Structures are given as structure tokens and as C-alpha cells.
Amino acid sequence: MTDEQSTTGAVLVVGGGISGLTAALEAAEVGKDVFLVEKGASFGGRVAQLNQYFPKLCPPSCGLEINFRRVRDNRRIRTYSMTTVKSVSGAQGNYEVTLETAPRYVNSNCTACGDCSAACPDERDNDFNFGMDKTKAAYLPHEMAFPRRYVIDKNALSAAGAEAVKSACKYDAIDLDMQAQTRTINVASIVWATGWTPYDATKMENLKFGQSQSIVTNMMIERMAAPSGPTGGKIVRPGDDKEIESIAFVQCAGSRDENHLEYCSHICCMATFKQMSYVREQYPDAKIYVFYIDLRTPGKYEKFREARMADENATFIKGKVADIAIEADGSVTVTAENALTAEKISQQVDMAVLATGMQPNFAIEQAPADLQIDSNGFVISDPNSAMISAGCAKKAADVVTCTQSSTAAALKAIQVSRR
Amino acid sequence: MIVQPDLEFIKSLKEAGGDTLKKCYQCATCSVMCPLSKEGKPFPRKEMIWAQWGMKDQLLNDPDVFLCHQCGDCTANCPRGAKPGDVLSAIRSYAYTFYGWPKPLAKLASSAKGLPMMIGIPVVIIFIMWLLAGATHIPSKEQFANIGYTNFFGHWEFKWYAKNIFFIVLIMVPSLGLGLFSAFMGVKKMWSTMAKQAGVTNSFRPSAVQFTKEFLWPSLVEIIKHNRFNECGTHLDRVRGHLPLMLSFIGLFIVTLWSLLKQDVLGLIWPSLHGPLPLMDPFKLLANVSAIALLFGIVVLWNNRKKAEAELDTQATFYDWFLIWEITAVGVTGLGAELLRWGGMPTLGYIIYFLHLVSVMMLFLYLPYTKLAHLVYRTTAYAFEKYRESQFVKAE
Numbered sequence: 001m002t003d004e005q006s007t008t009g010a011v012l013v014v015g016g017g018i019s020g021l022t023a024a025l026e027a028a029e030v031g032k033d034v035f036l037v038e039k040g041a042s043f044g045g046r047v048a049q050l051n052q053y054f055p056k057l058c059p060p061s062c063g064l065e066i067n068f069r070r071v072r073d074n075r076r077i078r079t080y081s082m083t084t085v086k087s088v089s090g091a092q093g094n095y096e097v098t099l100e101t102a103p104r105y106v107n108s109n110c111t112a113c114g115d116c117s118a119a120c121p122d123e124r125d126n127d128f129n130f131g132m133d134k135t136k137a138a139y140l141p142h143e144m145a146f147p148r149r150y151v152i153d154k155n156a157l158s159a160a161g162a163e164a165v166k167s168a169c170k171y172d173a174i175d176l177d178m179q180a181q182t183r184t185i186n187v188a189s190i191v192w193a194t195g196w197t198p199y200d201a202t203k204m205e206n207l208k209f210g211q212s213q214s215i216v217t218n219m220m221i222e223r224m225a226a227p228s229g230p231t232g233g234k235i236v237r238p239g240d241d242k243e244i245e246s247i248a249f250v251q252c253a254g255s256r257d258e259n260h261l262e263y264c265s266h267i268c269c270m271a272t273f274k275q276m277s278y279v280r281e282q283y284p285d286a287k288i289y290v291f292y293i294d295l296r297t298p299g300k301y302e303k304f305r306e307a308r309m310a311d312e313n314a315t316f317i318k319g320k321v322a323d324i325a326i327e328a329d330g331s332v333t334v335t336a337e338n339a340l341t342a343e344k345i346s347q348q349v350d351m352a353v354l355a356t357g358m359q360p361n362f363a364i365e366q367a368p369a370d371l372q373i374d375s376n377g378f379v380i381s382d383p384n385s386a387m388i389s390a391g392c393a394k395k396a397a398d399v400v401t402c403t404q405s406s407t408a409a410a411l412k413a414i415q416v417s418r419r
Numbered sequence: 420m421i422v423q424p425d426l427e428f429i430k431s432l433k434e435a436g437g438d439t440l441k442k443c444y445q446c447a448t449c450s451v452m453c454p455l456s457k458e459g460k461p462f463p464r465k466e467m468i469w470a471q472w473g474m475k476d477q478l479l480n481d482p483d484v485f486l487c488h489q490c491g492d493c494t495a496n497c498p499r500g501a502k503p504g505d506v507l508s509a510i511r512s513y514a515y516t517f518y519g520w521p522k523p524l525a526k527l528a529s530s531a532k533g534l535p536m537m538i539g540i541p542v543v544i545i546f547i548m549w550l551l552a553g554a555t556h557i558p559s560k561e562q563f564a565n566i567g568y569t570n571f572f573g574h575w576e577f578k579w580y581a582k583n584i585f586f587i588v589l590i591m592v593p594s595l596g597l598g599l600f601s602a603f604m605g606v607k608k609m610w611s612t613m614a615k616q617a618g619v620t621n622s623f624r625p626s627a628v629q630f631t632k633e634f635l636w637p638s639l640v641e642i643i644k645h646n647r648f649n650e651c652g653t654h655l656d657r658v659r660g661h662l663p664l665m666l667s668f669i670g671l672f673i674v675t676l677w678s679l680l681k682q683d684v685l686g687l688i689w690p691s692l693h694g695p696l697p698l699m700d701p702f703k704l705l706a707n708v709s710a711i712a713l714l715f716g717i718v719v720l721w722n723n724r725k726k727a728e729a730e731l732d733t734q735a736t737f738y739d740w741f742l743i744w745e746i747t748a749v750g751v752t753g754l755g756a757e758l759l760r761w762g763g764m765p766t767l768g769y770i771i772y773f774l775h776l777v778s779v780m781m782l783f784l785y786l787p788y789t790k791l792a793h794l795v796y797r798t799t800a801y802a803f804e805k806y807r808e809s810q811f812v813k814a815e
Binding site for chain 1: 444445446447448449450451452456458459460461464465496498499500
């Protein structure tokens with residue numbers, strides 16, 4: 001079987017985060033043709049947003065850079081950023097997939113010199129930093145973006161801005177008339193590595209996210225702690241930049257809750273332990289309060305927990321925070337019942353961190369293919385139809401588990417494409 | 420601590436609407452969400468684990484179980500659907516049976532299996548009384564218009580005390596007496612176990628006057644004003660039904676007291692006071708207004724209950740529905756008998772009046788064992804809570 005790209009028995013990997021990159025590389029490096037599509041402007045996914053990631057607390061440049069390099073060097077992988085799957089037809093072994101690439105308004109002449117951004121007078125909310133700062137309307141998705149090419153947010157660009165960026169570009173790379181592009185590919189199997197989105201914290205009305213700058217999410221802390229983040233790596237209270245004297249971590253914010261996410265997101269406890277380290281490095285005397293239902297430290301992480309719990313200025317309270325009150329001085333008071341002492345506790349802190357869980361993206365948007373999806377939005381692998389799930393599209397997991405499941409998915413995709 | 424789980428206890432909670440209790444994983448959201456839970460040691464999280472472990476004694480000694488008004492805020496926000504509000508209701512249901520005296524009657528009133536007997540007892544007693552009274556005939560239309568139901572149990576010439584009143588007192592006073600005595604015994608037992616649990620020694624005891632003034636009266640004021648009920652979020656609608664219902668009970672209580680005084684005391688002096696009250700008599704007005712408030716209240720509560728069962732998946736239990744049916748029966752038969760009197764339909768009127776007597780007797784007789792028992796037990800828990808916080812206990 002041959003198609004217009006001369007690929008036979010190719011594998012489509014949907015999603016270019018750590019899981020999609022891994023699955024694509026594993027399949028390509030044993031000789032399969034791979035299409036790797038990513039809806040964002042850069043590959044790297046959620047890992048790119050972290051300050052450090054498990055198991056070794058590496059910065060994301062550590063794992064992503066080597067993967068990007070492997071992808072770049074591998075002629076069997078065709079990458080498409082800003083691209084989504086529109087429709088899938090056919091059957092196992094012979095799928096016809098329609099892809100749509102959104103206009104980037106910057107073509108491949110771009111050298112990422114940054115002149116357009118410098119000249120651009122317009123700004124947009126930086127979604128990569130969860131809206132904590134702004135970028136220009138012509139921007140590089142993030143520090144280590146791959147492909148290393150600028151992108152223009154046309155909705156945020158004024159007429160004057162359009163003129164400015166165009167005249168600033170020395171390479172004729174800006175094309176504001178670019179249209180969305182559709183292409184059809186034929187593949188034998190599809191790996192769904194569509195990842196996750198932090199659960200919308202505004203849905204927990206009692207936790208008042210969005211009503212006070214002092215209430216942030218765990219992913220916002222990652223961005224703050226990251227050197228490339230909105231505060232240059234300093235964890236401070238958004239808004240007034242107050243240094244942290246006390247901080248509360250609110251575990252299971254929307255997780256293990258049938259009104260929100262009914263499952264455990266697996267890694268939020270560990271994320272909190274990790275973020276305790278960020279706080280402790282910057283503020284040796286800050287009071288840290290962790291409110292939890294159960295502390296879950298999967299696999300080899302038990303020692304990590306022990307070390308954090310030995311911190312003298314850290315208090316662990318077994319009880320879910322069920323109410324957050326906003327104080328006049330900008331601080332917040334979190335309230336819980338300590339189930340071990342049966343006493344109600346109200347603790348005023350400078351900042352409350354909601355440890356929100358992972359919601360699979362197909363819980364938020366409709367899957368473009370006929371997939372088996374469980375009630376929570378996770379994709380169930382179906383080798384018979386050659387639809388394989390990987391990473392956090394399969395289940396909430398840490399990076400190690402994701403790369404393992406992606407390798408497994410690549411193997412399964414190869415097997416079924418050979419039938 | 421060695422926990423001796425009482426499996427029978429857990430089973431009975433599940434039957435009484437607490438079937439979800441094992442779902443609780445102790446996150447304690449409920450204790451913070453509860454608008455009635457005080458600072459310090461909140462509820463209902465601790466009650467949930469006691470219930471899961473079958474720690475019956477802890478629960479029966481715990482005033483918090485009775486201070487819960489089943490607002491439903493805990494249940495609505497529970498991440499596991501463990502429905503703490505419904506579980507506490509089931510614990511109360513168990514407690515009323517546990518504290519009930521005499522035991523067989525308490526047991527009888529605890530499940531739908533006992534319902535035929537529960538209805539049968541008053542039916543038989545009142546029917547026998549009716550036969551014994553020898554007034555076994557239905558009046559003509561003309562007679563009925565004049566005398567109404569005042570000759571239900573017949574008439575004798577002893578003008579100082581009407582035969583009808585004699586029989587009604589003979590039936591109702593022992594019923595209410597038994598109910599009140601049993602309630603008193605239960606409350607007394609509950610108070611002493613709660614005091615023991617709370618570590619109260621009796622070096623300083625309030626006098627009866629002090630007790631009434633400092634603990635009981637403020638509790639009653641709080642209850643009548645529905646202060647705590649009004650803090651509820653999810654089931655706040657219930658106040659719209661409960662308040663008129665409670666006021667109607669107070670209204671009907673006043674009317675009954677007046678009637679008793681008028682017929683049984685003043686009637687001895689002025690025999691003309693016997694007989695039905697004229698329509699414009701202030702007490703008759705109060706009675707009618709109360710009857711309408713009662714029916715309005717019970718319709719609201721009936722609908723709320725149905726809605727909770729449909730929308731919140733609340734279990735339909737005998738414990739909850741018995742009281743709703745019972746009060747509906749009292750209201751419908753009472754007002755029905757009056758309307759039939761005005762309509763001049765003696766036969767049907769007599770049957771409905773008979774059923775009215777049956778339903779009222781049931782209300783009195785089963786007061787301390789069914790949901791109506793909250794009247795005494797919750798009031799006691801209010802008073803105990805105030806007592807526990809008072810100098811009588813704190814000073815020790």
C-alpha cells in the first residue's frame with residue numbers, strides 16, 4: 001500500500017508532549033514511518049511547563065532537548081505543529097486521517113531572531129504561564145520551543161502592530177494572509193497521546209480560585225519557580241509580589257471527588273512535596289501547611305516524602321480544605337477539620353496552592369475518532385482497531401510511567417500495523 | 420483502643436437510610452461545610468467513622484447526632500456520595516428505638532413491618548370503646564347539624580361531664596401519658612449517658628428553675644425561631660414547610676388545652692360550655708388556621724422529600740415517610756370531618772372522625788419512637804449543649 005507520502009503501514013501519533021515524542025521515536029527508531037501532530041505551536045507539552053520533573057527533579061530541558069534532537073535527526077518522523085486531527089475514516093491497518101494545520105502567520109524563513117517581537121506594540125495573555133504575565137502578539141511559544149519559530153496571535157495584533165512586525169522581519173517570514181491547511185494521510189495505527197489539562201479550579205466554588213491573587217494552582221507554582229517563568233524563578237504572591245512567610249498546600253483540590261474528578265491524579269502529592277522544596281530553598285523559615293486526605297507516594301517515592309515530612313517548619317493536617325476565606329490584607333484563611341484530633345482548624349496564610357488534578361483532554365473536547373473512552377475521558381487502548389492510548393490520555397501518571405506506557409504503545413502500534 | 424463493631428447496628432443504619440455510610444473516606448469536607456457545626460470539635464465526620472466501625476455507644480451518647488438538622492450541605496458537597504446527613508438521620512432513627520420504652524412498642528414503631536399493628540392497636544381500642552359506650556348509631560342529618568361529633572361516644576344525662584369527653588379523655592390521656600412518660604424516660608437516659616461521656620461530674624447541679632431559665636427556655640426560643648434551620652443551604656426549603664407545621668402544632672396544642680379546660684373544668688361549673696365551638700370563636704379560628712397551616716406545611720415537606728429522592732437520590736425510608744403520612748392523616752381527617760359536618764353527611768363524617776381519632780392516638784402513642792421524637796430529643800440535645808458550655812460544667 002502506498003500513499004502520496006509513500007508511507008506504508010505508518011503510525012500516527014497524536015500529541016507532541018513527552019508521551020507522544022517517546023512513542024513517535026520508539027516507533028521511528030525501529031523503522032516505522034511516523035506522523036507526529038501537536039495542536040500547540042511547540043512540542044514539549046506539559047513537561048515544558050514544569051520547573052523540575054520526576055523522578056530525578058531534572059529541568060525539562062534535560063529530557064526534552066534530547067528528544068527534540070532525536071526527532072530532528074530522524075527522517076522517518078514527520079512533525080506537524082499547530083495541527084489537529086479533524087476526522088478519521090477507514091479501519092485498522094488502513095486509516096485515512098484528515099489533519100488541519102492552523103495558520104502560524106510565520107513561515108519557515110523564520111530564524112527566531114526576535115526582531116518581530118521586539119517591534120510588536122501589542123500584547124497578549126501568556127497562556128504558557130497561566131496568564132501570570134504577557135507576551136507580545138508575535139512571540140516564541142517558550143524558551144526552548146521546537147520548532148524554533150515565532151508565532152503570531154492575530155486576534156491580539158492591531159493594524160499598526162501588523163505593519164510593525166512585517167517591516168521588522170528581515171527574512172520575509174511573516175505572512176498574515178496564511179490560511180488553515182488541510183492534508184490527508186494514510187496510516188495503519190494511531191497512538192493517542194493527547195495528554196491532560198489542569199482541572200479548572202474555578203469549578204470548586206468553596207476554594208474561591210480567581211477571587212484572590214493569593215489562591216494559585218500547583219501548575220502556577222511550577223511556572224513561578226521556573227527560571228524562565230513570569231517571576232524569573234521567584235515564588236511570590238501574584239499581584240503584590242509579597243514574599244512568602246506562610247503557605248498552604250490544598251491537596252485533592254477537585255480530585256477523588258465525584259462532583260469533580262472522581263479519580264486520584266496520582267502525582268499531586270508528589271508535586272506538593274517537590275514544591276515544598278522550591279519554597280524551602282527560597283524561604284528557609286517559611287511555614288508550610290499541607291492539608292491532605294491521604295498522602296500518596298507511589299512507587300519509589302516514599303523516601304522523598306519522608307525527607308519533606310522531617311521539615312520542622314512544615315505541618316501536615318489530615319483533612320481536606322473545604323473552605324477558603326479571603327482576608328482584607330490579601331492573605332487567605334483555609335479551613336479544615338483535622339481528622340486525627342477531630343478539631344476544626346483555620347489557618348491564615350500568605351498563599352494557598354490548590355493541588356489540582358489532571359483532566360484528560362477528551363473529557364473537555366470531543367475526540368475526532370471513534371475511540372473507546374471511559375466515563376472520565378481516558379482513552380482505552382483497543383489493539384483490534386489499532387487505536388492505542390499512551391501517557392496521560394490513558395491514565396493520570398507521572399513522567400516515568402508515561403514514557404513507559406508510550407514505549408508500550410509504540411510496540412503495540414507496530415504490531416497491529418503489521419497484521 | 421479495641422473496637423467491637425456491632426454488625427446489627429450497622430445493618431440497621433443501612434436500612435434506615437444510611438446505606439451510603441461505608442463510602443466515607445474521612446476527608447472531613449462535611450465538618451467544614453456543615454453550617455451548624457461549631458468551632459472546636461465539629462461534626463459529622465467523626466460520627467461517620469463511629470458509624471462505620473459500629474461504635475454504637477459513642478453515637479448514642481453524642482449530642483451532635485441530634486443537633487444535626489439534615490440541612491444536606493454535607494451531603495451535597497460530599498466527594499464520595501456518602502451522604503453524612505442521611506447517615507445521621509439513620510442514627511437518630513436507631514437512637515429513638517434504642518431509648519424507647521417499653522421496648523416492644525419502640526421496636527414495633529421502627530419499621531414498616533409494624534405498620535399494620537401500629538394502625539391496628541388504636542383502631543381496635545377506639546372501636547371497642549365506641550361499642551362499650553353503647554352509642555353505636557349514626558345520627559340523622561338534623562341531629563348531626565346540631566350536635567356534630569359531640570355525641571360520638573353517646574350522651575348521658577350527667578350534665579357535669581359529657582360522656583363523649585369522658586371517652587375521649589379515657590383514650591387520649593393514657594396514650595399521650597404513655598408517650599410522654601416514655602419520652603421522659605428516654606431523654607433522662609440520654610442525658611445521663613451524654614453527661615457521663617462528656618465527663619460531667621455533679622458537683623454543681625442547676626436547680627429546676629436554673630435549668631429551665633438557662634438551658635431549656637433559650638433552646639425553645641431558638642427552636643421556635645428556627646435559628647439553626649435557617650442556616651441551612653441545600654435544604655433551606657424545608658423551613659417553609661417545617662415552620663408553619665410547628666406553629667400549627669403549637670396552635671392546636673393551645674386549642675386542645677383550652678378545650679380541656681373549658682369542657683372538663685369550666686364545664687363542671689357552667690354546663691352550657693359543653694358542645695362544639697361556634698365558628699367565630701377565637702379558639703375555633705385558631706384551630707382552623709392551624710389546620711390549614713398544618714396541611715400547607717406537610718404538603719411542602721412531602722414535596723421536598725419527593726424532590727430529594729428524585730434529585731439527590733435520598734433513600735425513601737419508613738422512618739421519614741411515617742411522620743409525613745401520619746401528620747397528613749391527622750390534618751386531612753380533622754379538616755375532612757369538619758367539612759363533612761358542614762356538608763351534613765353524618766355517615767361518612769363519622770367514619771372520617773373515627774379515623775381522625777385513630778390518627779391522633781397514633782401521633783401520641785408513637786411520639787417517642789418515630790421521627791416525631793426529635794421534638795424531645797433534639798430539644799434535650801440543645802439544652803445539653805448549652806449545659807456543657809456553661810459554668811456548671813466548665814467550673815469543674
